[in-house]
Amino acid sequence: MTKKKQVLVELGKEELLEKMWAADPVIKQMLINSENLEKARDHFFIYLNELERSYFDIYTDKPYLGMHPVEKNIAKECIRVLKNVIRTENEVLTKGSALKHLYKIANKRKGAFNAVEPGFLSEFLYLFRGIHGDLKLPEKVDLLEASGRKAGEERSRQLDKYSGFLMKHYNRMKSGLDQSSIRYQQKMKHKILDYFQATEEDWKDYQWHLKHVIKDLKTLQSLVTLDSEEIEGLKLAIQFDIPFHITPYYLSLFSQSGRSRHDKGIRAMVMPSVTYCHNVNENRLKKTDMDFMGEKSTSPIDAVTRRYPQIVILKPFDTCPQICVYCQRNWEIKNINEATVTRSKINKAIKWIKNDPYVTEVLITGGDPLTLKNETILEIVKAVAAIDHVERIRIGTRTLITLPFRWDQELIDTLAKFNEYGRREVCIITHFEYAMEITPDILEVIGRIRKAGMSIYNQEVFTYYNSKKFETAFLRRMMKLSGVDPYYTFNTKGKAETIDFRVPMARIQQERKEEARLQSGIVRTDEPVFNVPKLGKTHLRAWQDHEPVMIKQSGERIYRFYPWESRIAIVDDYLYTDIPIYDYLKRLHEDGEDIRKYRSIWYYF
Template identity: 30%
Template sequence: MEKNLDENRQAALKRASQLKDTIDDYLQVKSKIKTGIKMKNEIENNKKLIMSKLKATEDNWNDWKWQLDNRITDINDLKELINISDETLEEIKLAEDKYRWAISPYFLSLIEPGDPDCVIKKQALPSSLELQNNGGKLDPMKEELTNPAGTITRRYPDRLIIKLTNICGMFCRHCQRRREIGETDQHHNQKEINKSIEYIKNNKEIRDVLLTGGDPLTLTNEQLEKTLKKLRAIDHVEIIRIGSRMPVSVPQRITDELCDMLEKYHPLYINIQVNHPKELTAEVYQATKRISKAGIPIGNQAVLLKGINDNPHVMKKLNQELLKARVKPYYIFHAKNVKGTKHFQTSVSTGIEIMEKLRGYTSGMAIPTYIINAPEGLGKTPINPIYNISQGKGYIKIRTWEGKVINYPDIL
């Protein structure tokens, strides 16, 4: 008996050593991947400089309305607030006539001025690459053909989107709705919102409503609650979701007052967008903590972006950090073919490789679904590595996460 136990233990130790070897490459680079928490001192220094130049107090900085009102939208203001290269300024100057831009003072503080490849800068500030004629469409999802009423987009049998605004805390350079940014900020007309709600009332199969934009959390609590109250009064609406980048671009928006209001409209879910661990700062952790304490589950919808997160180690680190922030990795979206965003697009093979390096190599909770949005509004399509190799009478041939191929018995 003792001999068997010793042999089993030795076998287990050997297996454990083999498993450790499979993630040794990640362990070697894990500590080198920058996160918002690790960069706390640099971010704080940037913040102090920006506050000084804007003559802002700590109370100003922590006020989400101040953050929105003081978004940087002018190149002259930008160069006064952050040490940025002449080359970058020239690129912004070239692109801004065609594509509007804006960044909150908070998100600006995350930029590393001395890093030409700063992932925050790439997402937030215009580039001359946006002007390259590489195809793409302003509306690749054909949202204008899936708008049955008001500000609705409907692509699925039992759920739909209501767009409430075109305003965001920052205008992401990879945004799928850059066509709607327009020249000015505006919340959508209440009359159109009411038409959207009336449509939902009259279509009893709609059980799930997603509020999006722009960013719904740029509305005041009172403005947002009007829509939530009307939706919650519809018996067949089972769940309400809010899609928002504000917990990341302006985390000051997540106040106790907002969470107290949202808590009245359960079941309610919030999906955010974090694309790199550098975006996960102490302020974002505080925001997600408040949302979670209100009983609201949070999911993350990352976009696979070239030069930002198209690396298996970075994506794994991102998903592990998200779980620490009480956020479930939900989707990795393959970047859509939006005009002016070609430089962000990766191959589908890159996305599949990332999924290969997640499944089995980290916990299932840290593995989102990789999604391609089929063009022309045909909906989300999951893309996975091939694990189901073939099927025969009484068996299915499968490939494990380690690449071992086995026949698994199938009930006839």
């Protein structure tokens, strides 16, 4: 019987080290032969420069002459990253030195090997392979060898293969529109109604849902099975006074019998984990500021945030019917029964917008503004629409998903009357995270909003729970078919307390290149972005906007970000410490995922 080949995360640390040095024995010998760290650095740069030059030299006698341009291109990128990592400038900037660790390990200094984690060794294993173009890509596609009809037929067969690969993954996934999902949601709905002694009429009344938002463990346990880890997390949330809200509607998407493959992410989004609760509590005890985006420093007046030239955020309300655990504003979100609307504060904020002619767009969000009554929303939107220089009003809300019955016809008509073609746009911004969230109820609401002339845009937060292969592609497909336009895909904020949700930046780049790219351009309209604190979104597809500058002992990459305005003004850079790719792959492996499907992740920088 053939022994199954071990995957990366199953290898011992010593074996990883052996593979790392085997990937480039010259580097190991060079480090050993160097009398000190600075000599090692000099030799390393000379070696990389010669290697790089051989890739550009068409007359080279090195074995890289026959290397494929794709392999050469990635090899050049790996060389660039390695040069960044061994620069003294970046060591000073990041207060660390990966080269020092490599030097000590090569020279078998005491404690050197124990000082680094498998993630560190893995990064250099793939970089050392990468600088030689040893990428282990699955196949070579020759597009230029044939011509004419034959070439067209061959290319069509290759494209069928790509499309079939995509559809094969689609077929393994479920949306809330599948008949089995609809039946199950109906079953859960009736259980919830029975528990609250409510009627079908109550179910369609959003006020009933608001009155019965689930925010205690006893009610939740009476309706769905929770495992010990979920129970412990909820107990800690109550103990540490960390608010959690789940609408009865959203609870109907839960698997009644316990956490499953299809509702794992849905549960994680609304039930604080043990790690999250301990981290939030520790931050509070240490008085650590959890305002990751620096909104206090980008607020020119209460209830307003401004990070861009033409758009501002207006926050009239500081809670939501349902609280997302990964929320960037978790530091200011309150329990639903504690939240208030301060009219004078809102009026002053709107007056401030009116007095600034350079603001042309207002995002009304919070919290979730649609927790408020129609009259209050009308009052706010009407006041903003009365400002001559405002040409777009966005309503940022997740009620479309968590409380679809909130979208009564009165609300839709109220918003639509301010949507004037050629004069002003009113649009909806929401957060679909999983295809299971797209249900018949939500489809009906989307239809009415679209018929009223308003567009709906989605800003997906790319988390661990929707980062598996083709999950985001499937969500994209279902959203577009349902009338929602993908707009942004956000790299999860680097908040320490939300570590459960974080994904290496390389994964969102990989998704864009290897999964989204197989979809039609009209479907993959979202742009992957990173939100730089205080400064705003930076696109992740451009080297000019960010670069890896260091690899920490645990395998975390440190990136240097150059803000969106860095080509029009001298703006401070920002350092971001990512989570280790190795740790992410290990977690996927433990969850039963085949991590060989992610093998190219190491080469996204």
